[in-house]
Amino acid sequence: MNQVKYLIVGVSLLFLLFGCAPQQPQEVHLQGATMGTSYNVKFAPSENVDPEDIHRQIDAALIRVNALMSTYDPNSELSKLNQHRSAEPFALSPETVAVLREAVRLHQVSDGALDITIGPVVNLWGFGPTQRPDVVPSDALIAETLATTGIDKIVLADNSIIKNEPNLYIDLSTIAKGYGVDVIAELLIAAGITEYLVEIGGEMRVAGNKMSGQPWRIAIEKPVSTERAVQSVIEIGNNAIATSGDYRNYYEQDGVRYSHLINPITGKPIQHNLVSVSVIHPSAMTADGLATALIVMGTEQAKAVAELNNIAVILISKSGNEFIQWTSSTFDQRVNVVTPHQIGN
Template structure:
């Protein structure tokens, strides 16, 4: 599968991720009679996915669960991938202005969410940024990373804007040659779909991960919590700066510290502000969001990263978003989490400074 989420690190199924997984059982605790930890995973969305769950005597094994998960991931790829020309959304993207196309309900669901996030961010977050991503060198049709001139930027911006989309019955329509990019929310959507399917199979304790998006419910076989390590935004190595217990929430981290290019001493991140058409330039290195929906955590983490450390913080407070900010400060970072995040993770809300001499930018 080729659908990639550009603003997350890719990690293995077990071990520390961008929003890392820690503390996985290797088997059942002797006290947990009749249960054991089952795990499986594989490639997806240009990266990987993993599922760990506590299997009890009356619950299905991996041979029954894994095909269900893979079917969901394959469906997401067919509907939403911008990295295959025959997906539903890429066939829509290839249409000219004043066109409509019948769409499956999941695609329309994500378009509606994109409109909501675009409106509440005053247009800075937008699903139609693919022409800009391609122009700067970060998109599926990119040839090379570049700093576009004013004319190129103005031309691409005419094809950006959620106001150019509308839904008529089960059709998605556009009045300009816009192109929709679901890379900031598709993985979170997939995690929610997998989570719902696993619950429908009677499994009550599990952790689902796809391309770094996570959701955990219940406990491990020994009764201990699922533990998630939040990674420092470093270029040189992966170090957890905070570990949280997770139960009933999705977690997403968006950052600008891995996907960028340097030109004439200037650092250009892949995270674009749809209003300016240019990469965001601010001190916010990464944002982690906790939310009952992995889909919402996915979209909101990107939105807050685009807004930056001040506007993003105010948005999180106004909309009651549980958020954890890592802000550049010289050669180190200032870590700041809001009360909603600390109440869920058991931390404290006092900003702390983390030294990091090895970090670029």
């Protein structure tokens, strides 16, 4: 399972800030490895809940997600689909169908900025399983590769998929990590746990309060690669949060900076000044996909799409040496921004 690695979008770290509080019994804290990263789960102890049993259930659930959706496991359901060259229907599990349907919906919402078939182009630029290219891909090679991509080349049914392009390659890395968070959250709810924190590689979903009675407080990292600093501290209620950024995962060649974030329409790394996007949504899967889509768009288009679709989002753009923060009207209505005075309480 540790060999399963998903595309890392530069979120970097979403981490908790704990204020001063009286001594409390310790929360249950379960940890493990999954999807090439780690997971953390926290909730209050209860006589009706066996933490060891919950831990086993979490590991089994995440193993199941990887067995279905990993592109690094050649025997996963998704890998077998990618190896399938026929136009005949390919049978899929209900879980994979559900994730694919959400990816298709977000493709439409984002005007094509989220495209789960763009993996071969990502590989051209050296941000997939392959190594960094010796030379920058030519326009001709990019166009040739783009011709084999496109969500319009798949047809989804209740329990199967048809690929109208035999070489179509699907990569769910922009959405599967958030899906894993949702799977664990629903597992906890089924066990009667209604106040919790679930985090996988920076994508997070919370409900209720900490044992101290305070809401879960989440810090969004300042989008700089030279240090770890806090941009904003927020309380998101019973929601998930996902962040996408391009300030850590990139390389430079001949004086040009190449981001790992590839525009599915141009087939080239993004070149705008939007450096970090954090989306708040009830579903971590949806937040995960939207964060990637919005940062690919750039500031102005991301603002328009967020307002049109009532997306709670915080955008951070860079202007010279300064960062400019913008929040959508839905963000302002649903999210509480914590002041430094509140953090100290």
